[in-house]
Amino acid sequence: MPGSYIPTNYLPVLIIFIIASCFGLVMLTIGNFLRLRRPYPEKLSPYESGMPPVGEPRYRFDVKFYVIAMLFVVFDVETVFLYPWAVAYDKIGLFAIVEMFLFISVLLVGYAYAWKREAFNWE
């Protein structure tokens, strides 16, 4: 009966979740009581053994990076789609080839457009 479903199979997961949280809390509390406390300023620097940070982390990027990132995502997603296609290919047959070529040709239009608009040109 949908709606009244209680996931009994997942009870161990719940138990281990509770045990794990309690374990973490107990360990931290014990550590808090037992450990030595000797603060000095160097301990507060971001990287005790590295370089101090230079400038603010939020500064403006060149918009070109975003264009490259966008193009990357488009073609990245294309390959993601190619994987399940390749796995199911022998079950779908000719239809799969046609579909995939349609898909790739739509992407190709975008590729040609980006190329002609010089999106790949860094200068």
Place this chain on the structure above:
Amino acid sequence: MNFQFPDLTPVLPEAFLVLGALLLLLIDLSIKNKNATAFISLVLLMVTGFTVYSTPSGVTFGGMFSVDAYSSFFKYIFILSAAMAILVSGRYLRWRNEEHGEYYTLILLSTAGMMIMASAADLITIYLGLELMALSTYVLAGFIRGEVKSNESALKYFLLGAFSSAFLLYGISLIYGLTGITRLNLVASAISESGLVDNPVLFMALLMFVVAFGFKVAAAPFHMWAPDVYEGAPTPVTAFMSVGPKAAGFAVMARVFLVALHSLQADWTTVLVPIAILTMAVGNIIALSQQNIKRMLAYSSIAHAGYALIGLITGTSAGISAMMNYLIIYAFMNIGAFSIVIILDKGRVPASSDRLDNFKGLAKTHPVPAFLMLIFMFSLTGIPPTAGFMGKFYLFMNAVEAGYTFVVLAAVFFSVISAYFYLRVVKFMYMEEPEEGEIPAASMSTAPVSITIVLAVTALAVLLIGVYPEALLAMAKNSALIF
């Protein structure tokens, strides 16, 4: 197991439009005169309209996509509004040095998305069409790249639109989790067969849909984006956005609520009645204090979504047909009003364009645009013999017959309030003097032919439907028979 090739005839209009738009994108790279691009896109839309007309009813892609009179009716609205938006765009973009061919491709793709939405018989197809439509309009809203307002508009629209898409997906996933299916008609039978009607999770899914579609049609309380987005977007895009995506939202809403969630009608009417009343209240009351014509029309567009919701609330075939009727009338009068705003546009003049005060004394300086604006304002108010009156009349009549007299009373009450801000424009035009030191707006004689065509078509349609609504009514009635 071998897959059969799906029957491609029902998707012919959409396939043609998408392929045409993609080809246009490539061809445009070597076209210098952007008027040619606009012309090609108009031809593409016309051919698409013809294919919509000649495509027989049918279902394809395993029931995910269905063509019927209902979807065709909406497709005509989309194609019409896209064509009119393209016609009024040229000069507006040229004056801002933003006349690019991509603009027309994006309008075509957005139209294709709406057409897919209207034909969608599966929740996944709905999402697909919705995203195609929305992503294109996000870009269109920010098309005047140098203008901060336009950027603001695109960013707000994108962020909130993505948020509402998430609601839609959550609703779809809940439905799928409960029934194991996303096909609209099968969802309906799964709900009634397995006794899910009282399931609270199903009600959650219903609420998710209300939020997502409420956002798309700009119904209160999900309307917050509309004024800022409509004000910042290029005016032709605003005209397009306030008509096309709204109609597409209603097309999908009716299908989801009346087909898939048919057995929950009592629930969704309970949710939609307050939303409709609130939408009419918010739209009409806040519009009273607007000083910018685009913002005023944005709030008016919210209010009109409220009126159209009444048709959906009745849940009858007649009510839906009144809603469809109203949406096409709204398309004509709203695009007409926006065309006047575009005619009075002064190019890139900071903070002076689109002010309501620009209409002061317009009847003396520009009698023809003033008279046309008068017609559109009368129609938006719902004064006979304009189409707006007929649209409202049939909406209200059907709602009263279905027993929603109190909703109609509220609607009439807010219509009366709306007369104040619509007729204020008329008062500015006819009873006040032009402001001193104003840069004179372009007059009708220097307006491009394309805008004149749109104005002629919209004004004629508004008057014609106002005196002779029978043909349109019969068409809408036939189209709504599937419910």
